[in-house]
Amino acid sequence: xxxxxxxxxxxxxxxxxxxxxxxxxxxxxxxxxxxxxxxxxxxxxxxxxxxxxxxxxxxxxxxxxxxxxxxxxxxxxxxxxxxxxxxxxxxxxxxxxxxxxxxxxxxxxxxxxxxxxxxxxxxxxxxxxxxxxxxxxxxxxxxxxxxxxxxxxxxxxxxxxxxxxxxxxxxxxxxxxxxxxxxxxxxxxxxxxxxxxxxxxxxxxxxxxxxxxxxxxxxxxxxxxxxxxxxxxxxxxxxxxx
Amino acid sequence: xxxxxxxxxxxxxxxxxxxxxxxxxxxxxxxxxxxxxxxxxxxxxxxxxxxxxxxxxxxxxxxxxxxxxxxxxxxxxxxxxxxxxxxxxxxxxxxxxxxxxxxxxxxxxxxxxxxxxxxxxxxxxxxxxxxxxxxxxxxxxxxxxxxxxxxxxxxxxxxxxxxxxxxxxxxxxxxxxxxxxxxxxxxxxxxxxxxxxxxxxxxxxxxxxxxxxxxxxxxxxxxxxxxxxxxxxxxxxxxxxx
Numbered sequence: 001x002x003x004x005x006x007x008x009x010x011x012x013x014x015x016x017x018x019x020x021x022x023x024x025x026x027x028x029x030x031x032x033x034x035x036x037x038x039x040x041x042x043x044x045x046x047x048x049x050x051x052x053x054x055x056x057x058x059x060x061x062x063x064x065x066x067x068x069x070x071x072x073x074x075x076x077x078x079x080x081x082x083x084x085x086x087x088x089x090x091x092x093x094x095x096x097x098x099x100x101x102x103x104x105x106x107x108x109x110x111x112x113x114x115x116x117x118x119x120x121x122x123x124x125x126x127x128x129x130x131x132x133x134x135x136x137x138x139x140x141x142x143x144x145x146x147x148x149x150x151x152x153x154x155x156x157x158x159x160x161x162x163x164x165x166x167x168x169x170x171x172x173x174x175x176x177x178x179x180x181x182x183x184x185x186x187x188x189x190x191x192x193x194x195x196x197x198x199x200x201x202x203x204x205x206x207x208x209x210x211x212x213x214x215x216x217x218x219x220x221x222x223x224x225x226x227x228x229x230x231x232x233x234x235x236x237x238x239x240x241x242x
Numbered sequence: 243x244x245x246x247x248x249x250x251x252x253x254x255x256x257x258x259x260x261x262x263x264x265x266x267x268x269x270x271x272x273x274x275x276x277x278x279x280x281x282x283x284x285x286x287x288x289x290x291x292x293x294x295x296x297x298x299x300x301x302x303x304x305x306x307x308x309x310x311x312x313x314x315x316x317x318x319x320x321x322x323x324x325x326x327x328x329x330x331x332x333x334x335x336x337x338x339x340x341x342x343x344x345x346x347x348x349x350x351x352x353x354x355x356x357x358x359x360x361x362x363x364x365x366x367x368x369x370x371x372x373x374x375x376x377x378x379x380x381x382x383x384x385x386x387x388x389x390x391x392x393x394x395x396x397x398x399x400x401x402x403x404x405x406x407x408x409x410x411x412x413x414x415x416x417x418x419x420x421x422x423x424x425x426x427x428x429x430x431x432x433x434x435x436x437x438x439x440x441x442x443x444x445x446x447x448x449x450x451x452x453x454x455x456x457x458x459x460x461x462x463x464x465x466x467x468x469x470x471x472x473x474x475x476x477x478x479x480x481x482x483x484x
Contacts, residue, residue, distance in 0.1 A: 005311075008293065017280065019268075019275075023268035033261075037415065039295075040292070041292035042292075043258070044258075045287070046286070048283075049250075068247075076323070080318050080321070081318070173279065174277075
């Protein structure tokens with residue numbers, strides 16, 4: 001079990017929130033890895049426990065606290081050999097500080113990954129539209145970080161747009177990916193009309209609602225929190241030492 | 243860590259062979275799970291170590307033995323709490339017996355999952371075309387099990403069809419999914435012409451080469467070793483006791 005041959009820089013993925021976002025992270029991590037054979041890919045352990053209590057309800061104090069569940073997952077990943085961790089769930093990052101304080105290994109922050117991806121796309125200032133769960137948006141998770149780094153934020157304020165975000169996320173969670181596109185695209189279009197130079201898909205269900213092939217048609221730079229996190233993980237893997 | 247709240251029937255997935263097949267297994271497991279919310283999905287631990295030495299070379303005695311790497315993955319999965327294991331790689335099943343003998347938990351066999359899926363589709367006898375790596379086909383892994391259960395097998399014999407299978411699998415492994423379709427479809431068409439009543443996509447890269455949306459156009463029943471294994475895992479989850 002402790003044979004040196006098997007050691008390596010394993011990435012730990014705390015998935016399950018929701019399960020499809022964790023699987024999509026795996027798919028994109030692999031698709032974004034340059035390589036000609038299996039052996040060039042990043043070793044990964046995915047802990048996908050979809051029983052983690054609902055994050056928005058927990059954050060509102062109206063449900064079971066999800067933090068111990070997430071800590072349990074992080075502990076299992078570290079014990080199994082993960083040397084860095086990613087969490088492909090934006091709302092879960094509301095518990096980033098207590099998770100990172102106890103993990104013992106770095107947790108790559110999804111919001112910083114998104115901001116790095118904006119810069120990678122040449123968007124280094126201006127107005128950024130942020131989409132996500134109502135909980136993520138109300139918490140200011142993205143807005144604080146974006147404003148601290150020189151951006152101005154536009155959120156999908158208003159009952160209709162908030163409902164569109166929520167509907168799209170719910171449709172992805174119920175495996176209705178085709179139907180999830182229209183409400184998400186409506187929000188992107190409205191954020192663009194309000195002056196956004198780029199849009200952040202700040203919930204890991206949203207990149208599944210607006211698949212890559214349909215993005216160019218929306219006519220605005222878009223950063224996808226799944227791809228951004230996968231690119232951050234690949235950077236970590238390239239630059240870390242065993 | 244041993245808090246009872248967190249216990250549950252975890253499925254262990256020995257992935258990484260190749261990495262995209264493991265991710266595709268996760269995606270299909272989730273897509274095939276009926277449910278309205280995250281919490282109804284199967285808890286999964288995926289061990290994706292793409293560094294496992296090449297299976298065809300290892301089986302031919304021309305490369306490093308992959309078995310200790312697979313055993314290492316199985317050990318990690320069991321130690322992390324997996325109560326049953328699936329291996330979304332057909333060729334890896336050439337080492338099924340030594341893996342199953344030491345795992346301590348059931349390993350759901352991909353070939354039996356495929357045969358169960360053929361029956362689920364109403365194909366309970368007749369000629370079955372089998373596609374896969376040259377190593378899987380030459381080993382008779384599928385042919386023995388299919389013939390023992392009353393089917394007759396047709397393999398893509400001949401230099402051209404063997405090359406088409408190999409090309410398609412290689413294109414998937416190098417993330418060229420669009421180009422992987424044509425050679426795989428050519429083999430399906432030829433197997434049908436030779437009298438197959440159904441075709442087994444007996445390499446976990448092949449379902450990615452022939453995506454679901456294009457299957458009806460090929461005019462023959464098709465069973466996909468990723469979906470079949472995901473359905474077997476869902477059966478295990480539904481019927482097992484904690």
